[in-house]
Amino acid sequence: MLGSMVRRCLEWLAPLEKLLSGSKPICLSCGAGCDGSKPLPVCSGCWASIPWITEVLCSRCGRFEHCTDCSRRETTYYSQNRSAVRYDDTMKEWLALYKYRGKERLRRLLGPMLLHAYHLHRRHPVEPAQRDPGAQWISFVPLSEERLRERGFNQARQLAEELGRLTGLPVISLLRRTRHTDKQSFKSRAARLDDMKGIFEVDEEGLARMKAVSGSTGRLRIYLIDDVYTTGSTLNECARTIRKKASAEVYGISWAR
Incomplete structure (x- = not known):
């Protein structure tokens, strides 16, 4: 019984943890959300500003x-x-x-x-x-x-x-x-x-x-x-x-x- 209660608690906490942590990657430069499509952890705007x-x-x-x-x-x-x-x-x-x-x-x-x-x-x-x-x-x-x-x-x-x-x-x-x-x-x-x-x-x-x-x-x-x-x-x-x-x-x- 205790094991089933723990499992139910974990099932309830999982979506909350996901919500709190954020489902979208965050741009390390400006903090905006990004889609993860760039080779670096930045949004499209910050990616475009890099003077390679x-x-x-x-x-x-x-x-x-x-x-x-x-x-x-x-x-x-x-x-x-x-x-x-x-x-x-x-x-x-x-x-x-x-x-x-x-x-x-x-x-x-x-x-x-x-x-x-x-x-x-x-x-x-x-x-x-x-x-x-x-x-x-x-x-x-x-x-x-x-x-x-x-x-x-x-x-x-x-x-x-x-x-x-x-x-x-x-x-x-x-x-x-x-x-x-x-x-x-x-x-x-x-x-x-x-x-x-x-x-x-x-x-x-x-x-x-x-x-x-x-x-x-x-x-x-x-x-x-x-x-x-x-x-x-x-x-x-x-x-x-x-x-x-x-x-x-x-x-x-x-x-x-």
Whole structure:
């Protein structure tokens, strides 16, 4: 008798739970209902507002317009970078909601968008031989301890984990920050370059794990994840630091450019 009462209670609660939880998917950007027909958890309006980068003019950094940064750089330590979207006002708002206003659920929106940049690497390799990537790993730009305490999470790490989940590639921590710096978005190009010098060091534990799994032979490619590519100074310094300790090709994947 008790069992039948429990079953009746569960039958009564089921439609109520469905009603409370909502039967339609919710757009992670604006909160409106969506029909689930898009590849991302957004409504049709938000989907249409995404400024995807489909063609690049600079084969090195993936810029969609004329590039002056790459020609001015003395040495480039990364193989190439690709970004998913242009950093317009709508994308700035999405990133601000994610990084600064505590809406961590947006990792399920921004993270899968990196797949587009990942596939751009395969479509536009710097050299034909690089179509065969060999062993592939995903890593991310680290935050300082101060910034991590302030924000509560590393957005680059979360995005890397989302991309790893979708591609099946292993995600590993390869870098640590040696010191805290102010936000780079408010600085000139020269100030960014000065700030980046010696700011990273290799995470020896992560490096040892990668080498143990990958072995000592064959090609090794590391996809380094960040949220926004501006001048490339962060990616270049990360790649320089990694390549001092590992024979690897470093490819940047940023959410926005």
